[in-house]
Amino acid sequence: xxxxxxxxxxxxxxxxxxxxVRARIDQKDMAGAVKLIEAExxxxxxxxxxxxxxxxxxxxALAAKQYDRALEYSAExxxxxxxxxxxxxxxxEPKLPIAFSxxxxxxxxxxxxxxxxxxxxxxxxxELKTYRLTSMRARIQKNINLLSLVGKPAPALEVxxxxxxxxxxxxxxxxxxxxILFFWAHWCGDCKAETAVVAELAAKYGSRGLAVxxxxxxxxxxxxxEDATPAVETAYIAKVYQQYYSSIPGMTMxxxxxxxxxxxxxxxxxxxxxxxxxxxxxxxxxxxTKEQLAAKIEPLL
Numbered sequence: 127x128x129x130x131x132x133x134x135x136x137x138x139x140x141x142x143x144x145x146x147v148r149a150r151i152d153q154k155d156m157a158g159a160v161k162l163i164e165a166e167x168x169x170x171x172x173x174x175x176x177x178x179x180x181x182x183x184x185x186x187a188l189a190a191k192q193y194d195r196a197l198e199y200s201a202e203x204x205x206x207x208x209x210x211x212x213x214x215x216x217x218x219e220p221k222l223p224i225a226f227s228x229x230x231x232x233x234x235x236x237x238x239x240x241x242x243x244x245x246x247x248x249x250x251x252x253e254l255k256t257y258r259l260t261s262m263r264a265r266i267q268k269n270i271n272l273l274s275l276v277g278k279p280a281p282a283l284e285v286x287x288x289x290x291x292x293x294x295x296x297x298x299x300x301x302x303x304x305x306i307l308f309f310w311a312h313w314c315g316d317c318k319a320e321t322a323v324v325a326e327l328a329a330k331y332g333s334r335g336l337a338v339x340x341x342x343x344x345x346x347x348x349x350x351x352e353d354a355t356p357a358v359e360t361a362y363i364a365k366v367y368q369q370y371y372s373s374i375p376g377m378t379m380x381x382x383x384x385x386x387x388x389x390x391x392x393x394x395x396x397x398x399x400x401x402x403x404x405x406x407x408x409x410x411x412x413x414x415t416k417e418q419l420a421a422k423i424e425p426l427l
Contacts, residue, residue: 174221268390
């Protein structure tokens with residue numbers, strides 16, 4: 127019993143390593159973040175928690191535009207992740223794929239930051255081909271889109287399943303109108319916060335043709351992380367929509383995991399702005415202010 131207790135205690139304590147490392151990085155204390163990881167490991171095995179924490183070193187260096195250092199951290203995280211994959215499957219639990227995909231993200235973005243856009247895209251495309259059937263697909267696609275989607279035709283949306291009573295139109299049928307794609311998730315607090323922004327702009331510009339499409343998807347659970355069948359989760363999503371998103375006038379909601387993978391919506395919300403000709407003019411993982419989004423919409427009306 128003592129051995130089991132100590133193992134569980136170690137797991138609980140180690141779970142704090144990721145937020146602790148992130149806090150040090152936010153304080154621009156990279157050396158302190160490294161020391162935290164080294165102290166937690168103390169010669170032991172690289173657990174998924176430690177690998178996830180390590181992946182933040184590369185993200186911290188990338189945010190500081192220390193591209194060579196970011197590439198070094200990325201390579202180290204990748205090496206550790208590949209070693210772990212010799213004894214387990216990638217998606218056996220979520221932390222290892224998060225760490226591994228972060229290393230891919232950092233390498234791609236660091237190469238682009240160094241002016242090597244072609245090399246960055248070639249690397250990301252190869253990684254997408256290799257890991258397309260894993261949980262990492264959407265995150266890799268996100269980084270490809272960040273580097274190349276703006277100025278390109280918007281990928282078609284899958285619209286056969288949907289939330290609500292109004293079937294979503296295809297993007298082809300919306301040509302001639304500017305379109306906001308507002309990717310949201312039922313569990314996402316940031317999405318709920320963005321609703322007021324999208325609702326106000328939809329009300330303001332709807333009479334001038336702006337359309338809003340709100341893609342969402344199943345995650346396999348409902349409130350409190352309780353496992354749910356697709357039918358139960360669909361009903362729950364509809365309830366969340368009524369409570370938090372029904373203020374957005376005219377928003378239709380295709381229900382499809384493929385849309386999230388294709389648009390790389392591993393971050394929610396993800397906002398995509400498409401012009402009247404069907405060309406992407408904005409691709410933004412994360413929240414935008416009303417002023418930021420309005421500034422992009424107005425030239426397209």
